[in-house]
Amino acid sequence: MDDSFAAVVARLYAAPPEDFVALRTEEVARARKARDTRLAAAIAKLRKPTVAAWLVNLVAHERPDLVEELLELAEELRTAQRELRGAELRELSTRRRATVGALAREAAKLAGPGRGNLPLTEVENTFAAALADPEVAAAVREGSLTKALEYTGFGETPRPQLRLVHGSGDAAPASATVRQIRSAPTDDERERRAEARRKEEERRQAEEEHARVVRQARRELMTALQQLSDAETAKSEAEKQVAAAAKAIALAEKRVALAQAALSDLGPPAR
Numbered sequence: 729m730d731d732s733f734a735a736v737v738a739r740l741y742a743a744p745p746e747d748f749v750a751l752r753t754e755e756v757a758r759a760r761k762a763r764d765t766r767l768a769a770a771i772a773k774l775r776k777p778t779v780a781a782w783l784v785n786l787v788a789h790e791r792p793d794l795v796e797e798l799l800e801l802a803e804e805l806r807t808a809q810r811e812l813r814g815a816e817l818r819e820l821s822t823r824r825r826a827t828v829g830a831l832a833r834e835a836a837k838l839a840g841p842g843r844g845n846l847p848l849t850e851v852e853n854t855f856a857a858a859l860a861d862p863e864v865a866a867a868v869r870e871g872s873l874t875k876a877l878e879y880t881g882f883g884e885t886p887r888p889q890l891r892l893v894h895g896s897g898d899a900a901p902a903s904a905t906v907r908q909i910r911s912a913p914t915d916d917e918r919e920r921r922a923e924a925r926r927k928e929e930e931r932r933q934a935e936e937e938h939a940r941v942v943r944q945a946r947r948e949l950m951t952a953l954q955q956l957s958d959a960e961t962a963k964s965e966a967e968k969q970v971a972a973a974a975k976a977i978a979l980a981e982k983r984v985a986l987a988q989a990a991l992s993d994l995g996p997p998a999r
Contacts, residue, residue, distance in 0.1 A: 732759075733770055741777060741872045742789040748776045780850035780876035783835040788871030790838050794831055795869055801827055802859040814949065821953050828855045850876035 736755050743751055752774055759768035777785060788795050801823060808816045832848045832855070839846060857879035858865040864877055 732764070732767055736767075736771055737774065737872050738789055740771075740774060741782070741785040745777055745779055745782050752776075774872075775874045777874045778847075778850075778876060780847040780854065781873040783839060783846065783848075783851045784854050784868060784873055784876070785871040786838045787831055787835050788868060791834055792869075794834060798827055798831060798855060798858060799865050799869065802862070802865055805859060809949075814953070817949070817953050818956065824856070824859055828852050828859070831855045847876070850878075853878040 736759075740748060740751055740755065752771060755771045756768050759765075759771060801820070805817070805820050805824065808820055829852065832851045835851050836843075836846050836848060854864075854868065854873070854877045857877040858868040860879040864879070867873055867877075
């Protein structure tokens with residue numbers, strides 16, 4: 729069912745949202761006709777995407793090469809951030825904005841003409857989230873989002889710690905009894921164990937403090953780089969405005985000079 733289901737998902741989530749329900753109904757009917765009840769049930773559970781999610785899915789299905797470039801950039805960003813490469817992070821931050829903007833424009837192009845007021849900001853936010861979070865990146869690559877996503881933090885998203893859970897098959901048989909026979913520890917042994925626990929606790933606290941300082945430094949670096957990037961963008965816009973104003977002033981001065989010359993040629997008014 730996996731291949732058949734994946735093919736159906738690709739067709740449904742690459743189609744415009746207004747066609748989703750009708751296409752899903754057709755696919756359910758087709759699966760039932762083929763007596764594949766599991767596939768029909770799985771298709772029936774698929775949720776209709778928002779317009780923004782559809783646009784992201786459309787890029788994933790129609791331009792997977794661009795999505796792969798985005799994910800490669802995400803890996804470069806994570807590596808540079810882990811190693812605190814300031815200069816490289818600054819260059820990658822500029823590439824990040826350009827890449828996200830280009831993907832949003834490609835999504836609008838793929839949507840076709842006649843679609844006004846596209847939620848391109850939500851599309852950009854989703855691609856930006858894919859750069860920051862590997863799980864979001866995987867979802868974007870799959871091309872079956874139902875909602876737009878947004879990432880509001882800096883750096884990598886913390887992951888929950890995992891633990892191995894053993895099933896009942898790992899338990900010892902009921903008839904077996906396992907006991908450990910230990911002699912009572914001596915005073916020296918108790919002191920050594922207490923000292924070992926104290927050192928282990930100090931080591932753990934030192935590692936936690938170091939990790940906290942590194943996380944804080946990363947957050948401050950990313951914030952500073954973002955502020956620097958925004959400031960450079962604002963400076964560039966201001967320089968463009970100054971250049972435009974200077975051009976307008978020069979044009980106005982030229983017109984004033986022409987008007988004054990014309991008045992001079994006319995001579996004094998008749999009395």
